[in-house]
Amino acid sequence: xxxxxxxxxxxxxxxxxxxxxxxxxxxxxxxxxxxxxxxxxxxxxxxxxxxxxxxxxxxxxxxxxxxxxxxxxxxxxxxxxxxxxxxxxxxxxxxxxxxxxxxxxxxxxxxxxxxxxxxxxxxxxxxxxxxxxxxxxxxxxxxxxxxxxxxxxxxxxxxxxxxxxxxxxxxxxxxxxxxxxxxxxxxxxxxxxxxxxxxxxxxxxxxxxxxxxxxxxxxxxxxxxxxxxxxxxxxxxxxxxxxxxxxxxxxxxxxxxxxxxxxxxxxxxxxxxxxxxxxxxxxxxxxxxxxxxxxxxxxxxxxxxxxxxxxxxxxxxxxxxxxxxxxxxxxxxxxxxxxxxxxxxxxxxxxxxxxxxxxxxxxxxxxxxxxxxxxxxxxxxxxxxxxxxxxxxxxxxxxxxxxxxxxxxxxxxxxxxxxxxxxxxxxxxxxxxxxxxxxxxxxxxxxxxxxxxxxxxxxxxxxxxxxxxxxxxxxxxxxxxxxxxxxxxxxxxxxxxxxxxxxxxxxxxxxxxxxxxxxxxxxxx
Amino acid sequence: xxxxxxxxxxxxxxxxxxxxxxxxxxxxxxxxxxxxxxxxxxxxxxxxxxxxxxxxxxxxxxxxxxxxxxxxxxxxxxxxxxxxxxxxxxxxxxxxxxxxxxxxxxxxxxxxxxxxxxxxxxxxxxxxxxxxxxxxxxxxxxxxxxxxxxxxxxxxxxxxxxxxxxxxxxxxxxxxxxxxxxxxxxxxxxxxxxxxxxxxxxxxxxxxxxxxxxxxxxxxxxxxxxxxxxxxxxxxxxxxxxxxxxxxxxxxxxxxxxxxxxxxxxxxxxxxxxxxxxxxxxxxxxxxxxxxxxxxxxxxxxxxxx
Numbered sequence: 001x002x003x004x005x006x007x008x009x010x011x012x013x014x015x016x017x018x019x020x021x022x023x024x025x026x027x028x029x030x031x032x033x034x035x036x037x038x039x040x041x042x043x044x045x046x047x048x049x050x051x052x053x054x055x056x057x058x059x060x061x062x063x064x065x066x067x068x069x070x071x072x073x074x075x076x077x078x079x080x081x082x083x084x085x086x087x088x089x090x091x092x093x094x095x096x097x098x099x100x101x102x103x104x105x106x107x108x109x110x111x112x113x114x115x116x117x118x119x120x121x122x123x124x125x126x127x128x129x130x131x132x133x134x135x136x137x138x139x140x141x142x143x144x145x146x147x148x149x150x151x152x153x154x155x156x157x158x159x160x161x162x163x164x165x166x167x168x169x170x171x172x173x174x175x176x177x178x179x180x181x182x183x184x185x186x187x188x189x190x191x192x193x194x195x196x197x198x199x200x201x202x203x204x205x206x207x208x209x210x211x212x213x214x215x216x217x218x219x220x221x222x223x224x225x226x227x228x229x230x231x232x233x234x235x236x237x238x239x240x241x242x243x244x245x246x247x248x249x250x251x252x253x254x255x256x257x258x259x260x261x262x263x264x265x266x267x268x269x270x271x272x273x274x275x276x277x278x279x280x281x282x283x284x285x286x287x288x289x290x291x292x293x294x295x296x297x298x299x300x301x302x303x304x305x306x307x308x309x310x311x312x313x314x315x316x317x318x319x320x321x322x323x324x325x326x327x328x329x330x331x332x333x334x335x336x337x338x339x340x341x342x343x344x345x346x347x348x349x350x351x352x353x354x355x356x357x358x359x360x361x362x363x364x365x366x367x368x369x370x371x372x373x374x375x376x377x378x379x380x381x382x383x384x385x386x387x388x389x390x391x392x393x394x395x396x397x398x399x400x401x402x403x404x405x406x407x408x409x410x411x412x413x414x415x416x417x418x419x420x421x422x423x424x425x426x427x428x429x430x431x432x433x434x435x436x437x438x439x440x441x442x443x444x445x446x447x448x449x450x451x452x453x454x455x456x457x458x459x460x461x462x463x464x465x466x467x468x469x470x471x472x473x474x475x476x477x478x479x480x481x482x483x484x485x486x487x488x489x490x491x492x493x494x495x496x497x498x499x500x501x502x503x504x505x506x507x508x509x510x511x512x513x514x515x516x517x518x519x520x521x522x523x524x525x
Numbered sequence: 526x527x528x529x530x531x532x533x534x535x536x537x538x539x540x541x542x543x544x545x546x547x548x549x550x551x552x553x554x555x556x557x558x559x560x561x562x563x564x565x566x567x568x569x570x571x572x573x574x575x576x577x578x579x580x581x582x583x584x585x586x587x588x589x590x591x592x593x594x595x596x597x598x599x600x601x602x603x604x605x606x607x608x609x610x611x612x613x614x615x616x617x618x619x620x621x622x623x624x625x626x627x628x629x630x631x632x633x634x635x636x637x638x639x640x641x642x643x644x645x646x647x648x649x650x651x652x653x654x655x656x657x658x659x660x661x662x663x664x665x666x667x668x669x670x671x672x673x674x675x676x677x678x679x680x681x682x683x684x685x686x687x688x689x690x691x692x693x694x695x696x697x698x699x700x701x702x703x704x705x706x707x708x709x710x711x712x713x714x715x716x717x718x719x720x721x722x723x724x725x726x727x728x729x730x731x732x733x734x735x736x737x738x739x740x741x742x743x744x745x746x747x748x749x750x751x752x753x754x755x756x757x758x759x760x761x762x763x764x765x766x767x768x769x770x771x772x773x774x775x776x777x778x779x780x781x782x783x784x785x786x787x788x789x790x791x792x793x794x795x796x797x798x799x800x801x802x803x804x805x806x807x808x809x810x811x812x813x814x815x816x817x818x819x820x821x822x823x824x825x826x827x828x829x830x831x
Contacts, residue, residue, distance in 0.1 A: 272627035
């Protein structure tokens, strides 16, 4: 354990940029949800109407939590947001522990550290302490955000504590996974799988008898029922499991060699398949796992949104305030709702596209581009490989969303025609997504260094305009920069061809200009 | 396609990154079919030169021709005729070594499957392991096999043996000897002097982005000093006045001194009449040669041989 304290300070220093964003994200979720809910359901009657609508809607319950939470307005906030805050906190804990244990061993940096006067268990202990501190900080911030927006103090303390314990559980889980797997991706993958299972189990439990929810770390937190009974004892479950997981991780780490896992990496192919023969084959090979994940996630999101589309009408009748958030008001409620969900899906697809096309920069800074460009691969082909994944991948994601939403909505209203209709709708949002990707390419060609920052700022800006443009009362000029602001809100309105063609043309121009820049600049700097 | 016998000809090449001057009027000529050693201390511009040759960097000034083409304009066409091995190989973590070798080979326009397998065996590389599990030496082997398994007429090797063990180093030297016999041209940037001595027909030494020496190893040796230890029958006289004699220590009939290799003949003429009883002459080691150029001040640049 020698050196734990020094390592912890070093880790805090390395996380000083990233960690605040996680904390901010979790805090904002609670802050926004609490403010919004208290505005929307400002009377006991409004809350009662909500209980009635939601009580009979399994899709909403599956997405959020147990209905008992709806007994009070604070509980309603927990109902809506807890699962998402829990996911953010779980991911934060996972990355903190993974990055400072297995990833460090994999890169060989840990070897340097361990050769100093540092105990065998010190890096693990310091990483767990880091994740523990971060979870504690999230707990305090969630408490502050909840209590600060006027929710009862007692429930807010429980809300914060429940959030923090999710972080502890996943920190322990990642510590175990980091001992078991030899590479960081596999460790993250297994923890991600558990996180997904936790969400699904609590969904199944909350819809059914509730028994399955007790197998989910997210369910444990929700079943403390903050503001709706305030029971503390379920928190023993995450606390005990964290202790058990950490003990297991320590025991496992004693049994293995440095750099090794309990599960060795499997050998791969000795020869490349015929698909892996050029920059296109390489890009698809590198990104296929990621792409599949995003497409499936967007498809499932479509199913989730589609499943509740039909009940929206009833819901809006009960909560006319919500209609203000829909682009078409109370009329055409379902189409307005569908258009809104497509706007969100398009933002997610744009985020995927930006991440995918930024691989170009990653290849360049890592030095791998040099080896590819030293072969008969032209710069156009080299760019084209990753770009094709970004363009086609974001399209596939949007289509999967349309397919999922169409299938789920079509099933609830017994209308198979919804599938082709909503798949078709997806195409209307594609030009705007592509324009954002094209802007990143433009930057890659002429100013490669800030391309990542620029790409994410563009996505963030579009998200703010789409999601908060109305609630923040953004003036028209401040919204005009977002291509989504010019995209017809299909299916609420008919698709107008002119704006879509203009956006597509702009994207094409930006792509061509970006390529022209890439052709004439030095590669590798 | 190549009309001249020069595979690479660079003259007065300059390249800056911001205010940092990486290349400052570099000259380099590599004849077709020769193995050319490219030497210089870290940061002297070797890698930058190779990146210019690969068309990754655009020169600020100077002429660059490679295989009869312009490395920037004709990059893709030229790349089909060359193979490149970087000194610090980064690979795609989730892809196996065998796949990388095939991929790079195919991107270059095909590779010789038999030679690929033979090279894997000679370098003792397991192609089924994912790149993330390879050590530095093994990553280096992946790039070497990928480069050497091609039919490229020009090999650009940037410190290709860093991280290899001595056994693999000797396999590498064999491979380069074979490439030479096949008539291929090799530009070999290296810090391993034994390797350079064993393989290279000619060498160029660069420093601070300029070429300070170029020629065969014999020519370069000629420019340095030979150490002499001599015992004569008559007392030694008059030696210290000869030009080119340095660091002389005389004890009656015994002397130790260094002499500029060009002045060796004059020294011997003076010694012979004195009755030489014993004489040892030590030619300059390669180390001395390089250390003089790596470490010495700018004056070293004034003695360009060719």
